[in-house]
Each structure stands twice: as structure tokens, then as C-alpha cells.
Amino acid sequence: MRLDLEEKFITKYVLKHKRDRNLGFVRNERNRGQFLGTLYHGSHFDERLFRELQGNHEQQMLALHKIAESVGLATSCYFISVDPQLDGKEIPAQEAIKHVLNSGGTVLIFGDLNAVYYGGEPPNTRYISV
Numbered sequence: 001m002r003l004d005l006e007e008k009f010i011t012k013y014v015l016k017h018k019r020d021r022n023l024g025f026v027r028n029e030r031n032r033g034q035f036l037g038t039l040y041h042g043s044h045f046d047e048r049l050f051r052e053l054q055g056n057h058e059q060q061m062l063a064l065h066k067i068a069e070s071v072g073l074a075t076s077c078y079f080i081s082v083d084p085q086l087d088g089k090e091i092p093a094q095e096a097i098k099h100v101l102n103s104g105g106t107v108l109i110f111g112d113l114n115a116v117y118y119g120g121e122p123p124n125t126r127y128i129s130v
Contacts (some may be wrong), residue, residue, distance in 0.1 A: 052126065081103060
């Protein structure tokens with residue numbers, strides 16, 4: 001787990017009045033699930049910092065690849081996810097993008113918070129940081 005990156009993400013993207021509580025959740029492994037549960041709906045996020053990914057699956061993949069190119073293709077990506085196969089994993093951007101569009105309740109952090117992808121409950125809840 002990259003607690004430093006998760007704290008940085010929460011501090012920047014979670015609504016101010018919900019930050020402390022969510023920071024407490026990720027800092028305590030027993031309570032982490034409470035933060036992860038909020039990822040399906042995204043109601044804790046500051047929506048002014050995101051824009052919806054438009055288009056079909058292929059167009060959204062292209063948009064994510066452009067973001068990866070803009071931050072550097074070798075950049076690692078870090079997952080915060082309800083999916084235990086992804087949560088806490090850090091892998092190269094190109095590999096991460098293959099997994100992310102099929103996973104609801106997932107945040108993908110590019111680099112050191114250079115960009116953020118958020119996917120909530122399907123079908124049309126995919127966002128990228130602005």
C-alpha cells in the first residue's frame with residue numbers, strides 16, 4: 001500500500017468536510033473497507049476536479065492512453081479499488097489501463113498524482129481529473 005499517495009489523493013480530491021474521516025479510514029487497515037465502499041458512488045469527490053470521459057469503450061481507452069503519454073508512458077499507476085486484485089497495486093500505465101475500464105469502484109492514480117481516473121458503478125461513471 002502507498003499510504004502517502006492515498007493521503008495525497010484524499011487531501012486533493014475528496015470534499016473538504018469528508019477528508020478527515022476518509023483519511024482515518026485509509027490509515028486504519030480494519031476501516032479501509034469503509035473508504036473503498038464510497039468508490040462506487042463517488043459522492044465524496046469534489047466533482048469540480050473531474051470531467052466525464054466521453055465516447056464508447058475504445059474512445060475512452062484512447063483518452064486514457066493520451067493521458068498516459070502526457071505523463072510519460074513508463075509512469076507507474078497506483079490502484080485504489082474495491083477489487084482486491086487491483087487495490088494497492090502499482091504497475092506501469094500501459095498495463096493499468098487494460099484493467100481499469102472494466103472495474104467499477106476504482107481510482108487509478110497516474111504517477112505522483114499527475115492525473116487521476118475514477119470509475120464508479122457502470123455503465124456511465126468514468127471520469128478523469130482536470
